[in-house]
Amino acid sequence: MKKTFKKEERLCSKRKIDSLFHRGSSFIVYPFRVVYLIASESEALTPVEVILSVSKRRFKKAHDRNRIKRLIREVYRVQKNEILYEEVNKLSVHLDIAIQYVGKEELDYEFLFVKMNKALKQLVHEISS
Template identity: 35%
Template sequence: MNQTFPKKEHLKRKKLIDLLFKQGQKVSAYPLLLFYTQAPLFEEDVVIQAGFSVAKRNHKLAVTRNRLKRLMREVYRKNKLCFQTNELTFAFMFIYTGREEVSYIELEKAMLKLISKFNSKVSAGSDDI
């Protein structure tokens, strides 16, 4: 049961990020929004590469943005094994859409709701992905 988030699981490639926002689908559970797309096989031995973003428009201070991203990464790290990928590789981008800071517990509830919505979408329409 590996609950780490190593560098090889970080979403960094510009081409993949552009593809994600151009062709990807989205699922939301306030205050989180998940953009995802099926990705070509990664060179590394990973199933999901994930990125995290907080809008500067909503959170002016870098300290606040960094804290929210740190919390999102931690919540993802603890719950990433719950994603059902059906042996496919995915690129994820988690975006924090709320205007106020939330606690870890509220963020974890939103992440679990997001995971269940994602899993139901993937299992129901695995041919549309």
């Protein structure tokens, strides 16, 4: 599969986002908080939809928030196919995910890469059980 992150993979629906945060489960792998909701609906074009967020309270300047979101988007994009998509396709479910950055400072790419790997593996473990 191509390592892309298209519009169809982004969670944009306000209704879905509200239900994700009201009915979803969560866990923390520092510096990420992952909120997920498993749905059996197959109306979506992709098996996983993701929303990324960085706190405006912790990072006042928009360029800091945008840089962190760009790094998170990149580490997710590179790893999603090998770790997450294989398991979701096996289970034939639809997954909505929110990845929130809860760190207090901007971290480097290598650290975020390792932690995203750990977070995705934990997410696979949680949806499998």
